[in-house]
Amino acid sequence: MSSTTGRIFKATTFGESHGGGLGVVVDGCPPRLPLSVEEIQRDLDRRRPGQSQLTTARTEQDKVEVLSGLFEGYTVGSPVAMLVRNLDARSQDYQHMREIYRPSHADFTTEAKYGIRNWQGGGRASARETIGRVAAGAVARKMLSVLANTEVLGWVSRVHNIQLDPFSDLNYSLKQVESSPTRCPDSAAAAEMGEAISEAKQAGDSLGGVVTCVARNVPAGLGEPVFDKLEADLAKATLSLPAAKGFEIGSGFGAVSLTGSQHNDEFVSDADGAIRTATNHSGGVQGGISNGETILLRVAFKPTATIASAQKSVTRQGEAATLEAKGRHDPCVVPRAVPLVEAMVCLVLADHWLRQRTVDVLEGLPPS
Amino acid sequence: MSSTTGRIFKATTFGESHGGGLGVVVDGCPPRLPLSVEEIQRDLDRRRPGQSQLTTARTEQDKVEVLSGLFEGYTVGSPVAMLVRNLDARSQDYQHMREIYRPSHADFTTEAKYGIRNWQGGGRASARETIGRVAAGAVARKMLSVLANTEVLGWVSRVHNIQLDPFSDLNYSLKQVESSPTRCPDSAAAAEMGEAISEAKQAGDSLGGVVTCVARNVPAGLGEPVFDKLEADLAKATLSLPAAKGFEIGSGFGAVSLTGSQHNDEFVSDADGAIRTATNHSGGVQGGISNGETILLRVAFKPTATIASAQKSVTRQGEAATLEAKGRHDPCVVPRAVPLVEAMVCLVLADHWLRQRTVDVLEGLPPS
Amino acid sequence: MSSTTGRIFKATTFGESHGGGLGVVVDGCPPRLPLSVEEIQRDLDRRRPGQSQLTTARTEQDKVEVLSGLFEGYTVGSPVAMLVRNLDARSQDYQHMREIYRPSHADFTTEAKYGIRNWQGGGRASARETIGRVAAGAVARKMLSVLANTEVLGWVSRVHNIQLDPFSDLNYSLKQVESSPTRCPDSAAAAEMGEAISEAKQAGDSLGGVVTCVARNVPAGLGEPVFDKLEADLAKATLSLPAAKGFEIGSGFGAVSLTGSQHNDEFVSDADGAIRTATNHSGGVQGGISNGETILLRVAFKPTATIASAQKSVTRQGEAATLEAKGRHDPCVVPRAVPLVEAMVCLVLADHWLRQRTVDVLEGLPPS
Amino acid sequence: MSSTTGRIFKATTFGESHGGGLGVVVDGCPPRLPLSVEEIQRDLDRRRPGQSQLTTARTEQDKVEVLSGLFEGYTVGSPVAMLVRNLDARSQDYQHMREIYRPSHADFTTEAKYGIRNWQGGGRASARETIGRVAAGAVARKMLSVLANTEVLGWVSRVHNIQLDPFSDLNYSLKQVESSPTRCPDSAAAAEMGEAISEAKQAGDSLGGVVTCVARNVPAGLGEPVFDKLEADLAKATLSLPAAKGFEIGSGFGAVSLTGSQHNDEFVSDADGAIRTATNHSGGVQGGISNGETILLRVAFKPTATIASAQKSVTRQGEAATLEAKGRHDPCVVPRAVPLVEAMVCLVLADHWLRQRTVDVLEGLPPS
Secondary structure (H helix, E strand, O other), X not given: OOOEEOOOOEEEEEOOOOOOEEEEEEEOOOOOOEOOHHHXXXXXXXXXXXXXXXXXXXXXXXXXXXXXXXXXXXXXOOOEEEEEEOOOOOHHHHHHHOOEOOOOOOHHHHHHHXXXXXXXXXXXXOHHHHHHHHHHHHHHHHHHHHHHOOEEEEEEEEEOOEEOOOOOOOOOOHHHHHOOOOOOOOHHHHHHHHHHHHHHHHOOOOEOEEEEEXXXXXXXXXXXXXXXXXXXXXXHHXXXXXXXXXXXXXXXXHHHHXXXXXXXXXXXXXXXXXXXEOOOOOOOEEOOEEXXXXXXXXXXEOOOOOOOOOEEEEEOOOOEEEEOOOOOOOOEOHXXXXXXXXXXXXXXXXXXXXXXXXXXXXXXXXXX | OOOEEOOOOEEEEEOOOOOOEEXXXXXXXXXXXXXXXXXHHHHHHHHOOOOOOOOOOOXXXXXXXXXXXXXXXXXXXXXXXXXXXXXXXOHHHHHHHOOEOOOOOOHHHHHXXXXXXXXXXXXXXXXXXXXXXXXXXXXXXXXXXXXXXXXXXXXXXXXOOEEOOOOOOOOOOHHHHHOOOOOOOOHHHHHHHHHHHHHHHHOOOOEOEEEEEEEEOOOOOOEOOOOOOHHHHHHHHHHOOOOEEEEEEOOHHHHHHOEHHHHOOOEEEXXXXXXXXXXXXXXXXXXXXXXXXXXXXXXXXXXXXXXXXXXXXXXXXXXXXXXXXXXXXXXXXXXXXXXXHHHHHHHHHHHHXXXXXOOHHHOOOOOO | OOOEEOOOOEEEEEOOOOOOEXXXXXXXXXXXXXXXXXXXXXXXXXXXXXXXXXXXXXXXXXXXXXXXXXXXXXXXXXXXXEEEEOOOOXXXXXXXXXXXXXXOOOHHHHXXXXXXXXXXXXXXXXXXXXXXXXXXXXXXXHHHHHXXXXXXXXXXXXXXXXXXXXXXXXXXXXXXXXXXXXXOOOHHHHHHHHHHHHHHHHOOOOEOEEEEEEEEOOOOOOEOOOOOOHHHHHHHHHHOOOOEEEEEEOOHHHHHHOEHHHHOOOEEEOOOOXXXXXXXXXXXXXXXXEOOOOEEEEEEEOOOOOOOOOEEEEEOOOOEEEEOOOOOOOOEOHHHHHHHHHHHHHHHHHHHHHHHHOOHHHOOOOOO | OOOEEOOOOEEEEEXXXXXXXXXXXXXXXXXXXXXXXXXXXXXXXHHOOOOOOOOOOOOOOOOEEEEEOEEOOEEOOOOEEEEEEOOOOOXXXXXXXXXXXXXXXXXXXXXXXHOOOOOOOOHHHOHHHHHHHHHHHHHHHHHHHHHHOOEEEEEEEEXXXXXXXXXXXXOOOHHHHHOOOOOOOOHHHHHHHHHHHHHHHHOOOOEOEEEEEEEEOOOXXXXXOOOOOHHHHHHHHHHOOOOEEEEEEOOHHHHHHOOHHHHOOOEEEOOOOOEEEOOOOOOOEEOOEEOOOOEEEEEEEOOOOOOOOOEEEEEOOOOEEEEOOOOOOOOEOXXXXXXXXXXHHHXXXXXXXXXXXXXXXXXXXXXX
């Protein structure tokens, strides 16, 4: 029950870091959506390893094959199945993991749950599982773009103790984000962050950070008032990413420092007569439902659990042991987490967009 | 699709702040669980209004009737349906809400979504909807207690700028929590918080805060490695509560200040030979799956949107208007949010406990 | 996981034959649907016992209370919760059931499943559970009527060996169906059926029969091509009714007597240029998707398991015993099964109607 | 929402008759199940075309590749993804389908639903979609065999007007079934059926038939009392197969000819003291829940819609046209439907077996 997300726009991922391949089946994407393999590959290229000095040395081309669901450049309503082969899998790199549990990894808990573990890599807990998410997210992104001109963009707003002013401009562009390997759109901060990551790598250590993500042009009315609040689904989606530890919508934890009169977003009419809010502490969502303002969220990622330095741990039998990691890894996952956060946000919004289609069916029959 | 939570242990809430009543249908609770109406009422009494000066003046007894699913003191496997009547609903208090949107409430978004709104109260966005959650959570709590001796306890760790030391003792008891109307287990901080809330009330303003929640004696192995990570489901469940703005598991946003070598939880064997972690930055969850340590999470709540002071807003027609709230409300929702957070955590854990039963079916057939 | 049906238009029933009451929570019904309690009561009146000599002597008024979801005559998008109280429950009538399993009832299997049983009546297996289905079906029926002018009508086409010519007119009206207590629209056959049922009752025995159901004005395009074929969901929905043993769509088992050239439904253009089929062996569904023709299905019901004559059985301890039923029961359930079949068909069609709304979102963007 | 079946043991199929390939993702299969590719291939070989003169001339090896989920001969709890490539797809054979709707096929309804159609083959409505079902069913079959020694076996009990005595022996073996290309275990009837099919083929026509299926050693207690009755889920699963028109459990439509006293299955204690039924009109299911007797069901399949003779139809523009099929097809699908019915029954039983694990959790705590 674990590998599917979404109620209507559904993505089911499969595959492990080692084995025949990874991928995803996207079910529920509307037919007649123009879609090309290149659009999917573009997002995959943003997540793949080996993009810069700051990421893991594992080099995977991660070329996607669309197995089904496309015909003459359009979706046809059948599942869009996508496959990426594992090519640079080196099982021998993981021999040390066979007996010793890696701290703050999923080795121990995977065995606690399943009673068995594919020790050749991280199994489903591997960051490679996110390939399927990004491929599915690319389809969702395209749908949102065509249907509502919605744009989802994330960036690195913090690495360790280097952070952007949270009150800074949120109008960054994809070009600004992609102009640095850290994916921080502020060039000065980006340089600092890159340096910090390099230093951590040098020291055999790792860093965490925060990804900020916005969704622009989200129509009002998406979300649900109770369990499936839009912010709740966004929280679940992003907290399901490897290494995520915290989530905020709008003002987030910062809301606690304000009083109600400071925090409330007053309604105003704009020049076109549209009802807007004067501030956006709500982060684009009120009572679980989008209000038409920009959706704003932040996700905290812990420092990469795999570090080059020796660590104390225990064997499967509980005996003390020292672990010296040999697998390839990122000293800071946050730059590569940006397309992952975007993909999850796209999947949530696409699902809720379609859900809303089942709500506004009596639009032409106003009660009064 | 909005009113049900859970895959196996499922709760479906119904009802609005005004109308015949509110309640919940709990489906999937195992049969043969000893359960009394009193156990359910006990949790409802903790959430009901009018418990102290710090909460809303709306006085509802909120007595629960169990309509089905219990027989001679035990669950029988059929849905446990529970109903609470609305008694002290005063529609006239809400006349001012008919035309003017309350800032940072769900009035505007409810209309954007549904094209119609029951303006007599907050509808499904009303805090009264949580009655069903608490009743369902009480059933889940009992199941967890009987099956695994699991204990779920929350408390107020922050109100506005008054907060407990995050490194303070987490071994609080229910008695300590309930000893103050603020539900802060530290009596000095509790007093300060109470005072701050009273001052805000006096000033016609409101405050937010943070609820910390722990789950003790959660067996290792609960959760899922991908979309339904335990922390992801906990995030969704708690972010679905009214006024919630942020979520942290374990170290949360604080993880970003640490390096990997500082943050990783080393494995150790305890005196009994059990594998434990030396620290608990993971908050009891690694790779989406519980590791047997105490689950630790925090939820941020914004200051109550309803305030007594006049606020600027617009009418449904977009004309500028001034809103002067007359409904009864809490100057700070956080004390009453404690049983809500607990209920949601109980629901998530009960569901994952039962899900794990479908995983460990071949326990007796070890592969090697 | 058992008490909910539907993906978007969802109904969750609760309650047993004995206890506080029975009902249903309908979630996912679109807002702004005009709906009155009377419309719901009308369908409930068709299913309630005591309508004629041919049905059980249990007299329940089965008056429904709508607890939530309606406001000033319209649905508002929140769950429509409905409650019917149990009034004429006589637990003492069931004392004989406490120890002896009734043949072809669910007593034995309920204990096999749950390890516990509310022996005061049939629990969830009681026909009274269908109250919730009929109430939910009435809401679905109204939605279908408003949105698509769809009409769902069932009738008794067979009781024991008395049957309507299967090639007879299918254009019966509700008035014709309701003109006889047997709900057979052919008055001669209805009289024969009534007599046969009376004779069976006299003999302490019971009879089964077949309900035929049509759905008129179902738009083409409802259903799904794989697991959720429209006929598959209709089969599941109707086979989930108590005492149902078989299901046919269109030609059904009779299809086997025909060759492909005889069975295929040729396409033709009608006077208005619309594409129709010359015959309707398909029963309105091709490849799992409605084709715009009348949907036609039949459901077989076994003879009532409760009979007045003494029967051999065993006790819970496996000792031979003789059972003499004392509970009130119908000598033939088929007349009262008609509104049940209709309700289930309405629920399936309403759900698929809303599902289709998530498919045709790019209607304005033809690929060529 | 269409391509997934199951609540816990879930199968998601993908792929069309033309394109990169078809397959399935099985999620929720318990870890530590011994499983080999050969076991999956064995079932696929029973469904693939070209097995005999009686089936389509399309020759596909249909070799399965397991992409993930297996490690050293065991499942590991992660999704078992399986892929079969399309090799012998001849798009040009389908040119005639581009403009003319094939009678009693899904061409017209697919366009009505999706507004677009991959006319190169039957798309998702193609019988090739069932490859994924059979592969998933093989995994389910293995699980059931290991956990409960459950055996699922189907056979052809009728082709056109040649049928087995319905009261005949139900103790057939797989060997008997597979001894004839018709999969009828009675050799005399099998010969007759084979002849009838050959004649129909010769005549450019096609035949339908009935598949009988039994499940032996199903533990009592599987199923649910309301919407997800075991027979309801079996009906849905088998009616979702291409060309299925009817379903019966146990006595089925034949139940209508009997009175209650004839039809009821009396309880008896067998030599070992186990509670059994003297007859099995119930077909192994009472009140939606298995009673430990052999599960018995029958599925009716219509004659193959594709026939070699010319047929009248219309074009997409509604103009009269004559269709002369050129695609390869089976003159009678029923022999190849046997492994399909078995696969669907295995999937339903596996899902309900796991669901029951979430019910019997308090076995050790009897209430009295």
